[in-house]
Amino acid sequence: MLKRILIAVPLVAILGGLALLYALWWGGGAATSQSIIVEEGATLTRLCPGLARKQLIPGTCGTYLAMARLLGSKDSIQAGEFEVPAHTGGARLLELLQHGRPLSRLVTVPEGTPSILVEEKLAAVPYLTGAVPSLAEGSVLPDSYSFQRGEPRGAVAARMTAAMSKELAALWAKRKGDCPVATPEQAVTLASIVEKETGKPAERRRVAGVYCNRLKIGMKLDADPTVIYPVTKGKPLGRRILRSELDADNGYNTYRRAGLPEGPIANPGKASLAAVLDPEPNDFLYFVADGTGGHVFAKTLAEHDANVAKWRAIRKARGEM
Structure with missing residues (x-):
């Protein structure tokens, strides 16, 4: 009997130790999911007090760190x-910190967004840090960009401009047609006008073709968005264009000068850039809204004047004039 007791006592101790080991390493964890931020260069030792305060580790930091050294990977966090999901044990927590995928958030720049609004959007993201750099108009490629919490705004902005440089270089190398844009920068300028003039994907190459035709013969582009840009820096005007604005000679107003404006008026998307570098071959010189969100195109001024009259009748019937 005594022999059995002597055997049982160590066995109970071993089982108890294993149970404690399980509780301290594989068990435990907070009752609710929580997010944690690990700064660059942080170690598990430095992070551990914060994990303990959030009840993400069982026991004390000393115990958890000892278990991590004994049973965990030697990789850095x-x-x-x-x-961290609810009821994540100590072992799974270490695995997450060492080899898991950090959360990725997105900031989206729609096609045709002017740089002033891109800067405001970056400034408004609460999870980013640091100042927003000044972004040249036309330097950002509209897209959705992932970022991590605590990342500098300048780093996200740099990815946006790098994406534009890469995309523009690729499209410029494959350019077709005979649109008179001599440099990639001029292509961005014309693409920004195309972007602002039509929201229909199917029209982009045709609109680009119209503007390329005008550039070839030295005809003014007469693009309303170029009149608005110096007034609002690309933000919505919110009213009709004034006669004084149509008459302003400021380097952007394409009603006053033939050729391209002095720079882009927005950040054009990939489709508008591609349209300018491969425009639709056509004989159109004019276009006006058709009342459905698209445009009707014309080869002669007489045809255009008739289309304009129809558009004005539509607006009058809607009570817009």
């Missing part, structure tokens, strides 16, 4: 933001 990653920087970034991590979502």
Whole structure:
């Protein structure tokens, strides 16, 4: 009997130790999911007090760090933001910090967004840090960009401009047609006008073709968005264009000068850039809204005047004039 007791006592101790080991390493965890931020260069030792305060580790930091050294991987923990699911044990927590994927957030720049609004959007993201750099008009490629919590705004802006440089170089190398844009920068300028003039994807190459035709013969582009840009820096005007604005000679107003304006009026998307570098071959010189969100195109001024009259009748019937 005594022999059995002597055997049972160590066995109970072993089982108890294993149970404690399980509780301290594989068990535990907070009752609710939580996010944590790991700064660049942080170590598990430095992070541990914060994990303990959030009840993400069982026991004390000393115990958890000892278990991590004994049973865990020797890999460093990653920087970034991590979502820790409810009831994540100590072992799984270490695996998440070392090899899991940090949370990725998105900031989206729609096609045709002017740089002033891109800057405002970056400034308004609460999870980013640092100042917003000044972004040249036409330097950002509209798209959705991922970022991690705590990342500098300048780093996200740099990805946006790098994406535009890469896309523009690729499209410029494959350019077709005979649109008189001599440089990639001129292509961005014309694409920004196309972007602002039509919201229909199917029309982009045709609108680009019209503007290329005008450039070839030295005809003014007469693009309303170029009149608005110096007034609002690309933001919506919110009213009709004034006669004084149509008459202003400021380097952007294409009603006053033939050729391209002095620079882009927005950040054009890939489709508008591609349209300018491969425009539709056509004989159109004019276009006006058709009342459905698209445009009707004309080869002669007489045809255009008739289309304009129809558009004015539509607006009058809608009570817009």
